[in-house]
Amino acid sequence: EVQLVESGGGFVQPGGSLRLSCVASGFTSDYVIGWFRQAPGKERERVSYISTKDTSTYYTDAVKGRFIISSDKAKNTIALEMMNMKAEDSAVYYCAAAPGEYSGLENIKLGPRHMRHWGKGTLVTVSE
Numbered sequence: 001e002v003q004l005v006e007s008g009g010g011f012v013q014p015g016g017s018l019r020l021s022c023v024a025s026g027f028t029s030d031y032v033i034g035w036f037r038q039a040p041g042k043e044r045e046r047v048s049y050i051s052t053k054d055t056s057t058y059y060t061d062a063v064k065g066r067f068i069i070s071s072d073k074a075k076n077t078i079a080l081e082m083m084n085m086k087a088e089d090s091a092v093y094y095c096a097a098a099p100g101e102y103s104g105l106e107n108i109k110l111g112p113r114h115m116r117h118w119g120k121g122t123l124v125t126v127s128e
Contacts, residue, residue, distance in 0.1 A: 001026050003117075004023070004118065006121065007023075007122065009122030012085055013128060014085060014127075018033065018124060019079055020082070021088050024076045027099065031097050031102075032047070032052070033082050034069060034097075034110075035093055035094065037089075037093045038121075039090060039091040039094050043094070044094070044112045045060065045084075046058070047060055049110060050078060050105070053102060054104070056105040056106055057069050058106060061090075066079045086126060089126050091124060092123050093116070093123075094121045095121050096118050097115060
């Protein structure tokens with residue numbers, strides 16, 4: 001059984017930084033894993049994800065240059081380093097994953113429907 005467990009959400013002021021982590025268990029082959037977020041009244045949207053096959057990454061335009069996704073394959077863990085945060089980054093952040101040998105993710109837009117497994121989410125609030 002695949003499980004995704006997030007940690008690291010919280011409160012941060014605009015311009016500040018926060019780090020999210022997700023531990024994945026139960027995968028037996030390559031997969032894509034990353035972060036989606038959902039703000040109140042809005043649809044769930046992609047943020048960033050990474051391939052375990054070739055470590056290629058995707059970032060949505062709104063976070064490029066501010067967020068960095070990384071993976072530790074030995075620990076089955078990914079992290080999202082969020083910097084220069086803005087109020088519009090406030091949302092529940094979900095770790096999500098899908099099995100498959102994804103590569104060259106830079107321009108591949110995966111939506112929530114592509115992701116098979118989800119964590120419970122962690123709340124991120126950016127405010128004064």
